[in-house]
Amino acid sequence: MKKGRFFILLLTVVLAVILQNTGLLNVYGIKPNLALASLVSVSFFAADLASYIFLVVAALIGLKFRASFEVDSLIMAGLSLASFVMGRRLQWKPIINNILLIGGGTILFYLLASPGFIAANSQIVIGELVYNVVLGTIIFKIFEEWSHDKINIFHN
């Protein structure tokens, strides 16, 4: 059962990364950070940190744009692992935690990767934030329904 769940989470992350690389979800020039949204959402359903790290590494390999080191990969890894820890510590409902972590993660990503971009392109950042939260919430709800029982994050 755990193996089956892990492969479905892996499939979700891989599919999200592929979609992000294609630009198929580009709406009015805004591309969602589907990899971040899916990594944060699946962090609530990963059995343990080790299997989650595997998901993060799979996403980073898929997101690799060129052969050299990319700071984006480091930021994505940091944000994903932070969301895994924070999602289990925040006191609100898991779906609210998911929304807050995706929203916060989107802003933090730009603050760390390209701070000037937020000031110059605030509309794009806000648009992407909304887009990420919507997609992340859909992914979260699908997994919540699929797992049948409500998630008790403190029992993971």
Next chain:
Amino acid sequence: MIILGLVGTAFFGNFLTATKNRLAAVVSLTPFEKPQTITQNGRQVIIAKIYSTFPFNYRNLITLNAGSMSGIGLGTPVTVDGNILLGKVIEAAGDYSVVQTIFDKNFSLPVRVGSHQIEALLIGAQEPRLTLIDKAAAVKENDVVYSASADFPYGMKIGNIAEINDPAASSFKEASLRLDYQFNSLKDAALLSDWHEKR
């Protein structure tokens, strides 16, 4: 034991050779798709496939399946169809290159507008725009915008003026661009591989 080992090795070797021969009979390798070189009217372009686009919004870069082995170098102009400017190569590896497009926030280019050759500056963004247009300049909608930088062939078309913005508080006019293509649907790009040699 030694004899047994030698016989076993010979038998296993023969088995591998037979397997290899069987595979060789079945496998038929088709050549990999390579960038095509087209020469017309004294110009040469390399048609390359777009591998992927930068996965995040804050940069607008693309990777192509042509690199230094195909004669691509830093600064090589990249076009949509050999005539419309799309960007320039900023990184060239052996078999791929990274292109900074006109949609990238770090891209800027001196341009000229229309038949009066009015000067302006193209600023890269998701929706590229023209700035520093003289208030008195007679810029009209649909005027052609073309490159006027030494980095690219003079007069390469970029797009047309879509909308002119003339804010009272600013010393210059601004304008948005209308492009002849959909960036997201591009699958190929044409690189002016001989531009630097000619220069």
